[in-house]
Amino acid sequence: MRILTLAALLASLLVPAVDAAEPILIRFSHVTSDKSPKGQGALMFKRLAEERLAGKVRVEIYPRSQKFDDDQAPLALLFGDIEMAAPSLSKFRTFSKQMQVFDLPFLFSSTAALHRFQQGSVGQSLLDSMNSSGLKGLAYWDNGPRVISARRAIRQPTEVKRLVFRIEPSSVFQDQYARLGAVAIAMPFSRLPDAMKEGLISAQENAWSNIRSLQVHKFHNHFTELGHSYLGYMVITSETFWNGLPAEIRTQLEAILKEVTEKVNALAAEQARSARQEVQQAGVNIIELSEAERQAWQEALSPVWKRFEGEIGAEVISAARASN
Numbered sequence: 578m579r580i581l582t583l584a585a586l587l588a589s590l591l592v593p594a595v596d597a598a599e600p601i602l603i604r605f606s607h608v609t610s611d612k613s614p615k616g617q618g619a620l621m622f623k624r625l626a627e628e629r630l631a632g633k634v635r636v637e638i639y640p641r642s643q644k645f646d647d648d649q650a651p652l653a654l655l656f657g658d659i660e661m662a663a664p665s666l667s668k669f670r671t672f673s674k675q676m677q678v679f680d681l682p683f684l685f686s687s688t689a690a691l692h693r694f695q696q697g698s699v700g701q702s703l704l705d706s707m708n709s710s711g712l713k714g715l716a717y718w719d720n721g722p723r724v725i726s727a728r729r730a731i732r733q734p735t736e737v738k739r740l741v742f743r744i745e746p747s748s749v750f751q752d753q754y755a756r757l758g759a760v761a762i763a764m765p766f767s768r769l770p771d772a773m774k775e776g777l778i779s780a781q782e783n784a785w786s787n788i789r790s791l792q793v794h795k796f797h798n799h800f801t802e803l804g805h806s807y808l809g810y811m812v813i814t815s816e817t818f819w820n821g822l823p824a825e826i827r828t829q830l831e832a833i834l835k836e837v838t839e840k841v842n843a844l845a846a847e848q849a850r851s852a853r854q855e856v857q858q859a860g861v862n863i864i865e866l867s868e869a870e871r872q873a874w875q876e877a878l879s880p881v882w883k884r885f886e887g888e889i890g891a892e893v894i895s896a897a898r899a900s901n
């Protein structure tokens with residue numbers, strides 16, 4: 578009798594903390610709106626996961642930095658406060674210096690070239706470059722080329738002097754603007770509306786869909802289509818969470834993410850056009866650069882590559898260049 582009681586006690590201690598009948602909860606935190614390419618991607622992921630894994634998986638989406646800003650998301654994943662996030666590629670330098678390759682000015686000649694790099698062996702290895710920190714990259718998602726907005730017209734690199742830029746927390750962007758004599762302040766996306774409203778910044782860079790959703794054109798009248806880098810994302814999770822999933826669920830989620838990625842990228846291209854058009858209809862000045870003007874920017878910013886080559890790795894940069 579006493580042996581039986583002991584066995585029952587041991588068995589109760591071995592029962593997993595989570596009731597096996599409960600669906601696995603995936604909390605997906607991000608910083609943009611539900612309508613953005615990333616927001617739509619997260620919602621699509623939820624719909625497909627809950628349809629195809631009905632009763633097994635439940636997905637909760639937290640857009641607009643409701644739960645965490647991008648700088649907090651990686652730690653939140655590691656502590657198990659969320660299970661998925663999709664910060665921009667510029668926000669991973671603390672975890673992987675190689676990821677800074679995506680920030681180098683004028684590296685990729687087109688979205689197709691960016692995709693070739695991401696899908697190639699080096700791009701795929703970057704998805705695993707944060708494994709040692711416990712993070713796991715699952716997919717790349719697009720937004721679009723970065724456009725500069727400012728309170729005055731900018732055509733030449735010399736014209737950004739003394740402007741105060743909001744940038745993403747990227748050492749490459751910091752260096753880029755410092756070289757041109759501008760002040761660059763890194764701040765979370767959620768602070769950008771107030772920074773514009775309060776007049777703390779006089780310029781910023783972002784993709785058209787974010788410019789539209791934050792109504793940047795209410796504060797800045799001039800938009801320079803520089804396209805010096807692409808705003809894109811890495812969908813991430815924690816190694817512990819992902820590897821702890823039952824294999825068949827993990828496989829299905831990976832297949833769903835693949836499907837969603839294609840849709841997000843198509844939507845991102847479509848939103849880059851529609852958002853640009855909407856902003857233009859607000860009567861702002863959109864500056865398209867000539868080849869010679871673009872060349873002047875490329876020359877002014879080429880030392881940035883040299884400065885970061887050691888951290889990123891020459892082989893990573895040359896793989897990226899080879900994708901053009």
Ligand code: LMR
Nearest residue numbers: 608609665745765766783
């Ligand atoms: C930003 O911080 O400007 C962007 O990374 C926001 C986003 O997720 O698109």
